[in-house]
Amino acid sequence: MKNPIALETVAENTVFRKGDVFVLFGELFGRGYATGLLDQARKTGMHIVGITVGRRDENNALRPLTDDELSAAEARLGGTIINVPLMAGFDLDAPAKGSTPTDLLAGMTLESWEHDKLDWEYIERCxxxxxxxxxxALSQVMAILDGMIADGRNVFFAHTMAGGIPKAKVFLVVANRIYKGTGSRHLSSQALLDSDMGKLILQNFDEVSANTFRHLIDFSAAIRERVEASGGQVRYTAYGYHGTGILIDNEYRWQTYTNYTQGYAKMRLEGIAEDAWAVGVKATVYNCPEIRTNSSDVFTGIELPLIPLLLALKKENGGRWAAEQWRACEELLADGFTVDDVIRKISDLQASEVMIPFYDFSAWPMPNSQAQADLTIGTSNEITRMHRDTKVMISDLLSALVVEATGQLIFGESSSPCGPVRWLNHDVVARRLNASHEEPETAWRSVTPGALDGASSRLEIA
Ligand SMILES: NC(=O)c1ccc[n+]([C@@H]2O[C@H](COP(=O)([O-])OP(=O)(O)OC[C@H]3O[C@@H](n4cnc5c(N)ncnc54)[C@H](O)[C@@H]3O)[C@@H](O)[C@H]2O)c1
Structure with a gap:
């Protein structure tokens, strides 16, 4: 994409109804993005179908879920799980009796990995x-799914797969230093990409985070054709990341977390939606804001662009409810700290000479630098320490709100999607949240001074 095309309108569902089928293509974790979309599907009364990535046994062989695992997963999902393992990526696959790519990485050390070479012809075989x-496995899943969808029903496929980090000790140490290391522990993300280990990992990210979307679209073609022939409609969505427009100096501006090594896979994902769209398949990648989830917690500082969502809530006509969010965030801070203090730290970071070169959409995803990593990770650590309890943070509260809003936005937009790639920036997220929670008469401007106690004094109309 040459420009980040924003989703501008808040649309409502006009297609999906009770008895239609919602397919979650990825497993569900408690605070992940998929929970927001699932909430919408449940509210609509859709029949929910999930998949599993399976589990590895002690010999690394992939197996389906056990009965206990399956019933726990189905209870969490509130639907039926097709128990055929759909683990993507090739990090633990090999020709019979051969070494897996993870085995090959296990031979690398912290001293050797930058120069160690891989046999690419062998990797291709894996x-x-x-x-x-x-x-x-996907063919089997689609055959089972086909039997679960009656003619005339609409089907919503939600892709959520992202990952591909191999469980190799050397990589975990390197990743830790890239995403969490400052000072002498800093490591250049470009050094990783220049190495064979890095090239392998990029390919694995492509397989898990991007190519699975193409497989999903391709292998559901027969279902799509049958459903459409019987008068139903089929939609595909996937979660992308390609930076986010957030309020900086009272203006929505594109910025990004650096270094987002998975960025190449996310651009490939966008390309897959564009290819599908070009042949009439309604597939859309929604590039979503930075939030904290099981998957993103590896990236220290990913939460920094999330916190200014509070400013967007205010700007987009937030009222009593928005003020309550400010106050709830303030209560999570240790005595003596305010939300303003936190936001000031983030604004200082965004305005610094160190960060400005990184806010270049056309150069994304840029490698990290020592100064940028020190500033991002250092600021994140400082903000973490400003909390009363570092296990209950402002970013937890705001992540949950973004999950809720994106679920509503994506579900609503999917009735009549307007293109293959759209960015969900903080403006539309804030508008969606305010529309769901605010009583019309309590819009920010009409809140009586003093009615919001401490919060009101800090939240004058801009
Ligand atoms: N967290 C963020 O800041 C953020 C921002 C924008 C987009 N996203 C995207 O949202 C989607 C959901 O991520 P999330 O952050 O909610 O985290 P999550 O941990 O809840 O979801 C990750 C998903 O990836 C699947 N997965 C992981 N490894 C896999 C493998 N090898 N094979 C198949 N599936 C695999 C998991 O089953 C799970 O469904 C991802 O596509 C992610 O890139 C996240």
Missing amino acids: KAVAIARFTN
Whole structure:
């Protein structure tokens, strides 16, 4: 994409209804993005179907969920799980009796990894084994799913898969230093990409975070054709990341977390939606804001652009409810700190000479630098320490709000999606939240001074 095309309108669902089928293509974790979309599907009375990535046994063989695991997962999902393992990526696959790519990485050390070479012809064979395994499993999943969808029903496929970090000790140490290391512990993300280990990991990210979307679209073609022929409609959505427009100096501006190593896979994901769209398949990647989830917690500082959502809530006509969010955030801070203090730290970071070169959409995803990593990670650590309890943070509260809003936005937009790639910036997220929670008469401007106790004094009309 040459420009970040924003989703501008808040649309309502006009297609999906009770008895239609919602397919979650990825597993559900408590605070992940998928929970927001699932809430909408549940409210609509859709029949929910999930998949599993499966589990590895002690010999790394992939197995389905046990009965206990399956019933726990189905209870969490509130639907039926097709119990055929759909783990993507080739990090643990190999031709019979051969070493897996993870085994090959295990031979690398902290001293050697930058220069260690991989046999790419062999890696291609591992990849072919993994793709055959995944697509065979996917054919089985689609055959079962086909029997679960009656003619005339609409179907919503929600792709949520992202990952591909191999469980190799050397990589985990390197990743820790790239995403969490400051000072002498800093490591250049470009050094990783220049190494064979880094090139392998990028390919694995492509397989998990991008190519699975193409497989989903391709392998559901028969279902799509049958459903459409019987008068139903089919939609595909996927979660992208490609920076977010947030309020900086009272203006919505694009910015990004750096270094987002998965960015190449996310651009590939956008390309897959564009290809599908070009042949008439309604597939849309929604590029979503930075939030904290099981997957994103590895990136220290990812929460920094999230916190100014509070400013957007105010700007987009927030009222009593928005003020309550400010106050709830303030209560999470230790004595002596205010939300304003936190936001000031983030504004200082965004305005610094160190960060400005990184807010270049056309150069995304840029490698990290020592100064940028020190500032991002240092600011994140400082803000964490400003909390009363570092296990209950402002970013937890705001992440949950973004999950709720994006679920509503994506679900609403999917009735009549307007393109293959759209950015959900803080403006539309804030508008969606305010529309859901505010009583019309309590819009910010009409809140009586003093009615909001401490919060009101800090939240004068801009
Ligand atoms: N957290 C963020 O800041 C953020 C921002 C924008 C977009 N996203 C995207 O949102 C989506 C959901 O992520 P999330 O942050 O909610 O985290 P999450 O941990 O809840 O979800 C990650 C998903 O990836 C699946 N997955 C992981 N490894 C896999 C593998 N090898 N094979 C198949 N599936 C695998 C998991 O089953 C799960 O469904 C992802 O596409 C992510 O990139 C996240």
